[in-house]
Amino acid sequence: GEDVEQSLFLSVREGDSSVINCTYTDSSSTYLYWYKQEPGAGLQLLTYIFSNMDMKQDQRLTVLLNKKDKHLSLRIADTQTGDSAIYFCAETIMNSGGYQKVTFGTGTKLQVIP
Amino acid sequence: NAGVMQNPRHLVRRRGQEARLRCSPMKGHSHVYWYRQLPEEGLKFMVYLQKENIIDESGMPKERFSAEFPKEGPSILRIQQVVRGDSAAYFCASSLSVPGQMFYGYTFGSGTRLTVV
Numbered sequence: 001g002e003d004v005e006q007s008l009f010l011s012v013r014e015g016d017s018s019v020i021n022c023t024y025t026d027s028s029s030t031y032l033y034w035y036k037q038e039p040g041a042g043l044q045l046l047t048y049i050f051s052n053m054d055m056k057q058d059q060r061l062t063v064l065l066n067k068k069d070k071h072l073s074l075r076i077a078d079t080q081t082g083d084s085a086i087y088f089c090a091e092t093i094m095n096s097g098g099y100q101k102v103t104f105g106t107g108t109k110l111q112v113i114p
Numbered sequence: 115n116a117g118v119m120q121n122p123r124h125l126v127r128r129r130g131q132e133a134r135l136r137c138s139p140m141k142g143h144s145h146v147y148w149y150r151q152l153p154e155e156g157l158k159f160m161v162y163l164q165k166e167n168i169i170d171e172s173g174m175p176k177e178r179f180s181a182e183f184p185k186e187g188p189s190i191l192r193i194q195q196v197v198r199g200d201s202a203a204y205f206c207a208s209s210l211s212v213p214g215q216m217f218y219g220y221t222f223g224s225g226t227r228l229t230v231v
Contacts, residue, residue, distance in 0.1 A: 033219055041224055042120075042205055042223050042224040043157075043220075045219045097170060099162070099169060104149070104157040104159075107156045107157075
């Protein structure tokens, strides 16, 4: 089945690290993504990881993937007030129709306290 | 190179009216997806279209909702006889994805916020 779960809310102090967690249930996921949604805006692709990777680092962002536990995390180092947003985890599965279907989590609202 | 364009940004409709939401995908993208975001909830898949074809409409309500992506022009999501429960943000995304090839993720529009009064 397809179900992506995230905690709804995370609050951190400016300068600290943020870790946003996600669990998914479909082991055949090919790509997993993190998207960022700022207030009143659409979703912006932050980073993605292929299912055969364990980790991916991109500047302040580190993505960790544990396929055994179906757990994905996004770590933001040195969190800034501009990082305040909703972060969506998403998985991509090649479905029986021959296309890649993306399922999004519920989103985690990150609040950065100055 | 313009991104995904959605209009209008905000739409107010009275109960029973029709709402038409438009989406122009990124240049060169031929795959369009519509999602609905209810207040304090995540994104729910509605429909996936390619030019002139509906590929997957498993997330569309059976009644009042329809979508199209004609050969020319934008994709349209149409909601007939709107009710208060249709109030939400509707997002369109497009992709260059070709089945079996690398998938670079979606490019999202800024959304249309529908309010039914």
